[in-house]
Amino acid sequence: MSELIVGKNVVASVHYTGTMPESGEVFDSSEGRDPLTFLVGHGQMIPGFEEEIQGAKIGEKRTFTLTPDKAYGERQDEAMMKIPREEFSALEEESKLEIGMTLVAQMQHGPAPFTVTELTDDEVTADFNHKLAGESLKFAVEIIELRDADAEELSHGHVHGPNGHHH
């Protein structure tokens, strides 16, 4: 039996810390939580993250920096939308709209988070770009566990079990 390595159709559990390469600011980390578990090769992760850990063994640590095209993509002007402020009237009864706040719009394809970037009396400018779009990102990753996916996981394209989907 050969030792499992990270590759397509393997379930990987990893600890990771993501930082901004220049400031060193941590934007996400699994530290203090369960490791992140995902099915490799099914588009569950940003592309560069999977590419950079290909072939890694359990216990291996890798550090890499991803350009935006390998992470959350470039920022897109089309993802900026002006929405009539009256659509927020229900919300505004409870709280104030403020620049920089993150809200979630219910779209046909599901929830879509956006950031309020501009406010006028009539309009709210909503930025649907991912917060990390346009950014290069640095990751430190440690492979905690690897196993083969089962047939059901492969057909669903995601992991089942304690750290995966429950359904």
Ligand code: ZN
């Ligand atoms: Zn499933």
